[in-house]
Each structure stands twice: as C-alpha cells, then as structure tokens.
Amino acid sequence: MKYTNLKDRFIKYVKVNTRSDEKSNTTPTTKSQVHFLHDLADELKSIGLEDVKYNKQNAYVTATLPSNIDQKVPVVGFISHVDTADFNSENINPQIIENYDGKSDIPLGQSGFKLDLKNSPNLSKYEGNTLITTDGTTLLGSDDKSGVAEIVSVMEYLINHSEFKHGKIRVAFGPDEEIGVGADKFDVKDFGADFAYTVDGGPLGELEWETFNAASLEIKVQGYNIHPSVAYGKMINALQVAIDFHNSLPQDEFPENTKDREGFFHLLSLDGSVDQARMSYIIRDFERDGLEERKELVNKIVERLNKQYGEKRVQAEMHDQYYNMAEVMKDHMDVVELAKKAMEDLGIKPNIAPVRGGTDGSKISFMGLPTPNLFAGGENMHGRYEFVSLEVMEKAADVLLQIIKLTTEKEI
Numbered sequence: 001m002k003y004t005n006l007k008d009r010f011i012k013y014v015k016v017n018t019r020s021d022e023k024s025n026t027t028p029t030t031k032s033q034v035h036f037l038h039d040l041a042d043e044l045k046s047i048g049l050e051d052v053k054y055n056k057q058n059a060y061v062t063a064t065l066p067s068n069i070d071q072k073v074p075v076v077g078f079i080s081h082v083d084t085a086d087f088n089s090e091n092i093n094p095q096i097i098e099n100y101d102g103k104s105d106i107p108l109g110q111s112g113f114k115l116d117l118k119n120s121p122n123l124s125k126y127e128g129n130t131l132i133t134t135d136g137t138t139l140l141g142s143d144d145k146s147g148v149a150e151i152v153s154v155m156e157y158l159i160n161h162s163e164f165k166h167g168k169i170r171v172a173f174g175p176d177e178e179i180g181v182g183a184d185k186f187d188v189k190d191f192g193a194d195f196a197y198t199v200d201g202g203p204l205g206e207l208e209w210e211t212f213n214a215a216s217l218e219i220k221v222q223g224y225n226i227h228p229s230v231a232y233g234k235m236i237n238a239l240q241v242a243i244d245f246h247n248s249l250p251q252d253e254f255p256e257n258t259k260d261r262e263g264f265f266h267l268l269s270l271d272g273s274v275d276q277a278r279m280s281y282i283i284r285d286f287e288r289d290g291l292e293e294r295k296e297l298v299n300k301i302v303e304r305l306n307k308q309y310g311e312k313r314v315q316a317e318m319h320d321q322y323y324n325m326a327e328v329m330k331d332h333m334d335v336v337e338l339a340k341k342a343m344e345d346l347g348i349k350p351n352i353a354p355v356r357g358g359t360d361g362s363k364i365s366f367m368g369l370p371t372p373n374l375f376a377g378g379e380n381m382h383g384r385y386e387f388v389s390l391e392v393m394e395k396a397a398d399v400l401l402q403i404i405k406l407t408t409e410k411e412i
C-alpha cells in the first residue's frame, strides 16, 4: 500500500472523542480537541514537517513542508477539521470489513443496527473495498478524520519520497467546523498559501466551490397572559403568535420541500408559554439577493404581526453566518480547474455540485484565500450509519498528490 499508515492513522484518530460543543464559548469548544490537536502537532513533528505550531487564539495546528525544487511555484494549502458532529462519540469502536461483496447487509456490532442496501444503496459502489464502519453505538467521525488522515499521510509520503518534486506546502487542522465557528479565527496571513483546499467532502469525486449564503434568525414573542376566563379580547398567546409567524412563511420553502438550488427557512426550535415564546431558524439561499429577500420577508411578517398584536410583541434578530464562496471562487476558477484536472488525470470523474450547506472554505475564501472543498470519502455522515472506504481514502490522498504535482507546473 502506497500510504503505509493511512488505515492505522485513521483508526487511531477516530477513537479519540473530539466532539464539539455548541454551548461552549471557548476556542476550541471542547478540551478533547485541544488534546487531539497537541497530539497531532507532535505527530507532524515526528514525521518531519517544519514550523509546527498550535495557535491558541484559533486552535489551529499548522505546519510546513518546504519546497524541494528551485523554481518558484504557488504555495498550496490543505485544511481539515478535527471535531466531529453532534452524535455520540464516546468509545468509538470501528469495524473493518475487508473485501466487501457490494450487496450483503453489514451488522453494526451487537447494536442491532445494520447497514443495508435498502437504506444505503451507496454500498453497492464498494464491491471489493475495505469498508470502515461504526459498531452502531456512535458515529464514525470520518467527517473529518478522513481528511486529517489523508493530508498527514500525503505529507509523510512526500517526506519519504524526496524524488517527488513539490513546492512549499502548508497544512492546517482546526476545530469546531460542525458547529460553524471553527474557521472564524483562521489566520490567512499566517497560513501564507496562495490557494488552498479543504479536504472535507463526501464520496469519491466531490468537488465543491458553491455553498449556501446563510443567516440565523431568532424570533422573540412577548404575549399578554391573563386568566382564560376573562381573556376575551385581551389575551395575547405568545405561542399562537409564534405559530402565526411560522405559518406566514412560504410553506413550500422548508428543507423537506426543497432541493438542488432552492433555498429555505428551517425552524430549529420552538419553545415558550402563553407569556413568551422563542423560535430559532436558519435561513439559506444560494443567491445573496435571495438571502436578503428572505430577510426582508421576515421583517414584513414581523411588521404585520406587530400591527395586529401591538408594537414590539414580535422581535426578530438576524445574523449572517457565511456567504456563498462562489462569489469569491468565480475570480479564481483556476483553483477549481486544477482540482478537476487532478481528478481527471487519475481517472476520477469530478462531481461538481453546489453544497446545500457551508464549509470552512466558505469563510476562508471570503478572508481572501480561495478554498474549494475536495472529497475525503465519508458516506452517511454524522451518525451510526457513517462509513468510509479505505480505497476511496487512498484516492483522496492521490488527488492531493496530483494537485501538488500540477502546482509545480504553474508559473508564478
């Protein structure tokens, strides 16, 4: 095998619980990520990378592989995140299925859950592959330990194969992607790359350079609570007003009714009483204008409800979270083309589609470093049905190598 330590490295990484915590305000949000990042920094030093640094401010570990050629070529960066999604991640005990036949059910340990073709038709693509799955009690954390393992293994490969010519390469491993804050403090200047890729996508061939524009919305409703026996004409039930708000949104623009390039309003939580109610939403749209129109619609509904129920009964607070990286990438399409060519050179069909979400690259691109997203290999991410093919992880690593090779052919 070309990347001798890829499998063991991946298994070692996923066994460490690095779940992020939305309720925490620290950077990173959990101590376990600090431990993982420190161990990772030690590993990067031990394989021979230089300038290995853990930056306390943003909880990124960065490192350099110096150029081994004379000519000046662009500095390419690779980035992945170490935290895992909001699902049990204690005692992750991966199962390895060698030479999978492409059709059988895979029991997930003793949990009673199984991977089957009916619910995971994607399994059929993996005939003959080595699959790594969960034991049914946790997630796997392939998102994004695959990306971490692939990047580190490629760096190790290059250090052990000095005949492979390359320019300067920078790598970064960071926290808290799954809760959407990890890249907020990414230091583009310190990273010093000319362009970069996050290695955080799903199945073979994924190449993403378009994401949603995103905003959060909090609705607060102040009701007027009075005994129901004398409520006539007086009571304002905050829960009823909240329901009115929700029902005023276009009902065909909820996640369950939208796909492809359609945006949505998504109600995440609703709680309250007659006296007060609160709702949390996320708003998504591929067009910036579309996002603004959605925000305007919210303001109009709030205005109408306030006319109906009295001033300031309903208050909306909206915050932009990230923007469609296509706005930046459209001026740097050579970075996308390079990844596309790397895949095609290896016989991998690039699957370029807009992400119905965001990536760390959405934020980093807007900070001035064009950063599309490459596949890392994971399937059924964020739960017990998550799995990854070792062969696809190797191909993801091959794509990084090919990008590095193609970069040496770029003039500067």
Ligand SMILES: [Zn+2]
Binding pocket: 081, 143, 144, 177, 200
């Ligand atoms: Zn991820």
